[in-house]
Amino acid sequence: MVKPESWLKTTPGGLYCEPGDFYIDPTRAVERAVVTHGHADHARPGHAKVLATDATLAIMRSRYDDQSGITQQAIAYGEVVEIGGVKISLAPAGHVLGSAQVVVEYAGSRVVVSGDYKRRPDPTCVPFEPVSCDVFVTEATFALPVFRHPSDEQEIAKLLRSVALFPDRAHLVGAYALGKAQRLLRLIRLAGYDRPIWLHGALQNLTDLYAGFGIDFGDLRPATEATKVELAGQIVLAPPGALADRWSRRLPDPLTAMASGWMRVRARARQRGAELPLIISDHADWDELTRTIRDVGAPRLWVTHGREEALVHYATGLGIEAEALSLVGYEDEDS
Amino acid sequence: MKRFADLLDSLAYQPQRNAKLRLLADHFARVPDPERGYALAALTGGLDFALAKAGLIRGLVTERVDPVLFELSYDYVGDLAETASLIWPERTEAGNAAPTLRDVVETLNSTGKANLPGIVAGWLDALDADGRWALIKLMTGGLRIGVSARLAKTAVAQFGNVDIAEIEELWHALEPPYEDLFAWLSGSGPKPDPNLAAAFRPVMLAHPLDEQDLEKLSPSDFLAEWKWDGARVQIAADGGRVRLYTRSGDEVSGAFPEIVEGVDFQATLDGELLVMRDGLVAPFGDLQRRLNRKSVGPKLRADFPCAVRLYDILLDAGEDLRSLPFQARRDRLEAWVERISHPRLDLSPTVPFSSWDELACLRRDGAEPGVEGLMLKRADSAYMPGRPKGLWFKWKRDPALIDAVVMYAQRGHGKRSSFYSDYTFGVWRGDELVPVGKAYFGFTDAELRELDRWVRANTVNRFGPVREVEKSLVVEVAFEGLQRSTRHKSGLAMRFPRFSRIRWDKPVEEADVIENLEALLPR
Numbered sequence: 042m043v044k045p046e047s048w049l050k051t052t053p054g055g056l057y058c059e060p061g062d063f064y065i066d067p068t069r070a071v072e073r074a075v076v077t078h079g080h081a082d083h084a085r086p087g088h089a090k091v092l093a094t095d096a097t098l099a100i101m102r103s104r105y106d107d108q109s110g111i112t113q114q115a116i117a118y119g120e121v122v123e124i125g126g127v128k129i130s131l132a133p134a135g136h137v138l139g140s141a142q143v144v145v146e147y148a149g150s151r152v153v154v155s156g157d158y159k160r161r162p163d164p165t166c167v168p169f170e171p172v173s174c175d176v177f178v179t180e181a182t183f184a185l186p187v188f189r190h191p192s193d194e195q196e197i198a199k200l201l202r203s204v205a206l207f208p209d210r211a212h213l214v215g216a217y218a219l220g221k222a223q224r225l226l227r228l229i230r231l232a233g234y235d236r237p238i239w240l241h242g243a244l245q246n247l248t249d250l251y252a253g254f255g256i257d258f259g260d261l262r263p264a265t266e267a268t269k270v271e272l273a274g275q276i277v278l279a280p281p282g283a284l285a286d287r288w289s290r291r292l293p294d295p296l297t298a299m300a301s302g303w304m305r306v307r308a309r310a311r312q313r314g315a316e317l318p319l320i321i322s323d324h325a326d327w328d329e330l331t332r333t334i335r336d337v338g339a340p341r342l343w344v345t346h347g348r349e350e351a352l353v354h355y356a357t358g359l360g361i362e363a364e365a366l367s368l369v370g371y372e373d374e375d376s
Numbered sequence: 377m378k379r380f381a382d383l384l385d386s387l388a389y390q391p392q393r394n395a396k397l398r399l400l401a402d403h404f405a406r407v408p409d410p411e412r413g414y415a416l417a418a419l420t421g422g423l424d425f426a427l428a429k430a431g432l433i434r435g436l437v438t439e440r441v442d443p444v445l446f447e448l449s450y451d452y453v454g455d456l457a458e459t460a461s462l463i464w465p466e467r468t469e470a471g472n473a474a475p476t477l478r479d480v481v482e483t484l485n486s487t488g489k490a491n492l493p494g495i496v497a498g499w500l501d502a503l504d505a506d507g508r509w510a511l512i513k514l515m516t517g518g519l520r521i522g523v524s525a526r527l528a529k530t531a532v533a534q535f536g537n538v539d540i541a542e543i544e545e546l547w548h549a550l551e552p553p554y555e556d557l558f559a560w561l562s563g564s565g566p567k568p569d570p571n572l573a574a575a576f577r578p579v580m581l582a583h584p585l586d587e588q589d590l591e592k593l594s595p596s597d598f599l600a601e602w603k604w605d606g607a608r609v610q611i612a613a614d615g616g617r618v619r620l621y622t623r624s625g626d627e628v629s630g631a632f633p634e635i636v637e638g639v640d641f642q643a644t645l646d647g648e649l650l651v652m653r654d655g656l657v658a659p660f661g662d663l664q665r666r667l668n669r670k671s672v673g674p675k676l677r678a679d680f681p682c683a684v685r686l687y688d689i690l691l692d693a694g695e696d697l698r699s700l701p702f703q704a705r706r707d708r709l710e711a712w713v714e715r716i717s718h719p720r721l722d723l724s725p726t727v728p729f730s731s732w733d734e735l736a737c738l739r740r741d742g743a744e745p746g747v748e749g750l751m752l753k754r755a756d757s758a759y760m761p762g763r764p765k766g767l768w769f770k771w772k773r774d775p776a777l778i779d780a781v782v783m784y785a786q787r788g789h790g791k792r793s794s795f796y797s798d799y800t801f802g803v804w805r806g807d808e809l810v811p812v813g814k815a816y817f818g819f820t821d822a823e824l825r826e827l828d829r830w831v832r833a834n835t836v837n838r839f840g841p842v843r844e845v846e847k848s849l850v851v852e853v854a855f856e857g858l859q860r861s862t863r864h865k866s867g868l869a870m871r872f873p874r875f876s877r878i879r880w881d882k883p884v885e886e887a888d889v890i891e892n893l894e895a896l897l898p899r
């Protein structure tokens with residue numbers, strides 16, 4: 042067996058597959074890119090050829106317009122394409138709509154590049170599927186045993202309880218524009234909340250895009266068109282950047298909630314000025330990461346971005362040959 | 377325990393006073409006895425578990441968690457209680473029922489040291505992360521969630537739709553879990569009997585004087601007294617009991633035996649606790665040596681002898697004088713002091729004057745040590761709890777002094793680099809504290825050591841070299857002038873601010889409001 046690091050290499054532009062001449066989630070514009078999902082640090086503008094799921098490609102188009110790849114090739118989960126003797130397929134990653142793990146096979150070995158992923162159910166995307174492999178490439182955003190996200194239901198209940206207790210205050214929920222916002226909307230609906238939910242303009246496009254993929258969000262309205270009185274006791278979603286911004290002055294005595302895995306740590310929650318931290322994450326927590334490592338059964342683990350040290354330590358303890366790739370250019374998203 | 381944990385969690389993140397009150401009142405309404413009562417006890421400092429310390433928790437965690445993962449996590453989180461509560465290997469499937477708050481309180485009060493680790497570990501297994509955090513905070517005695525005892529009592533009063541003064545008057549007669557109190561407040565029981573010997577009577581407070589208002593006030597309506605630079609106390613002696621209370625109703629009798637000893641009268645008196653030697657008031661720093669202690673040794677007692685300078689009488693031999701005009705109470709007080717002899721009690725004299733100008737001169741020049749200004753009290757004012765408008769005024773000597781709350785502390789430089797010696801302080805704007813300045817001197821080396829210790833023990837958040845601290849310490853800040861500034865959130869910049877005193881005794885609610893500062897701006 043040819044060692045995988047001889048054909049799948051860490052470069053300044055990201056993971057590069059030499060025989061197939063393609064990058065996975067390149068951090069700069071390249072000739073051929075395979076993209077795991079639509080988050081901006083993974084899906085960048087300006088590539089010549091892009092291979093991804095149709096949802097990811099749609100997200101890229103909505104974000105980058107004519108910069109979203111000159112040639113776009115959509116493949117379904119499980120479909121296999123071959124480039125330069127390298128077999129490529131995509132498996133669901135459960136992270137956001139369209140998110141995929143990239144499964145690459147070459148010279149008798151299989152590497153799974155999982156991108157960003159989570160294991161718990163998400164009503165807006167297909168659940169993660171473990172794929173057995175020789176090398177598993179994983180993120181480590183929440184790779185410390187202090188990160189164990191509580192159930193979504195519990196966190197949504199916290200939000201709804203607060204809405205009931207403070208009926209005169211607008212509940213301004215900060216949520217990442219791609220994935221987190223739409224998941225929150227669905228979770229709030231699943232909890233039985235059927236009043237209008239108000240959106241910051243920056244969330245509108247991607248939410249419409251999700252709706253186009255058949256996801257029903259109920260009664261959504263633009264927050265800019267509401268009067269102050271109308272918004273008392275209402276739920277308003279905005280990107281995290283808008284929470285402290287002048288935009289929020291339109292709201293009556295806003296109570297700031299923030300939906301993110303980082304809310305688990307009090308110092309981080311206070312830093313964000315959250316009055317109501319909601320621990321809802323699109324990334325695997327410690328238990329999900331360690332369970333996944335055991336599920337895929339790979340003898341080798343490459344850790345991309347996040348708290349690599351703890352995960353490498355854990356995997357080494359299981360007898361896995363683990364190392365940090367120290368890729369640059371990926372962010373601690375889930376903000 | 378779950379609901380208590382949820383409450384602590386919401387309170388910890390909620391900066392608004394009114395929202396905190398609503399969270400608390402909602403808790404008291406939703407949660408049954410005795411859970412809500414133990415929650416109230418926890419928030420008012422009524423619980424103290426001698427054996428449960430942070431070391432116990434650390435020991436339990438390190439037995440269960442990979443040491444490398446623990447260190448990496450602790451390093452990331454920065455707080456032991458929080459790290460422990462998050463990293464604890466969850467075993468809820470083991471089927472232990474989560475403890476109630478009552479289980480925790482009663483068991484901690486009755487369990488010996490040897491059995492404690494096993495019991496605590498069982499609880500930690502059965503709770504979720506927020507529950508574990510609340511348990512550890514409760515056990516190790518540092519809730520630090522920005523709720524003062526007074527705020528919790530205010531919420532109780534709101535829940536029962538009664539005046540806070542009623543709660544304060546009863547408080548010393550109540551015990552956790554306060555079932556009789558909640559029964560009364562929810563209309564299912566009689567008002568608990570406050571008529572216990574030597575009860576605390578909520579105190580009457582003064583407003584800062586706005587000098588422009590003097591024109592509207594008639595000097596002949598007022599009596600003036602020196603305002604002493606000490607700590608306000610109440611002596612209550614009745615039915616063979618003697619109690620010394622702080623202004624917020626906490627009993628401190630044990631710390632000041634020289635006051636309590638030899639009391640053979642029956643009265644409730646209002647006055648200023650001071651260190652006094654040969655009839656002269658010692659600097660406030662001397663008194664600080666005696667504050668915040670549960671008891672006192674013979675040496676400290678001899679070196680810093682305390683006394684109370686009396687300025688009001690509330691009850692005399694069982695007769696309630698509080699509805700009398702101040703002038704009449706003053707006459708009774710003077711007669712009382714003539715009649716009773718106690719070596720550590722004396723009378724705070726009135727300051728005769730005939731015009732505001734004359735009084736202003738007296739305020740500026742003519743005073744002995746220990747005076748920080750004047751008190752003006754309407755001669756016809758009844759003794760009303762709280763801070764009624766237009767009756768009592770305090771007229772501090774130096775107008776460029778404010779009481780501020782310490783918000784952040786930063787490490788110093790050079791030989792102070794191991795100390796948190798630079799302090800950002802703030803004042804109230806409505807419900808919120810806004811930073812108004814930064815000071816890094818004005819305290820002695822001994823005070824710096826105390827401040828540094830306090831900062832480390834009261835940190836709620838770290839940002840590099842800066843620590844955010846629990847908003848619970850008031851400092852009197854002296855400064856030379858004030859200007860408008862666009863660089864500061866408060867819109868103000870202070871010239872030459874320094875600590876003039878550390879007010880370990882003062883509740884944060886009584887720090888200055890931003891309006892007081894704005895009034896000092898040059899026009």
Ligand SMILES: [Zn+2]
Pocket residue numbers: 078080083136157374
């Ligand atoms: Zn992502």
Ligand SMILES: [Zn+2]
Pocket residue numbers: 080082083156157371372374
């Ligand atoms: Zn990512």
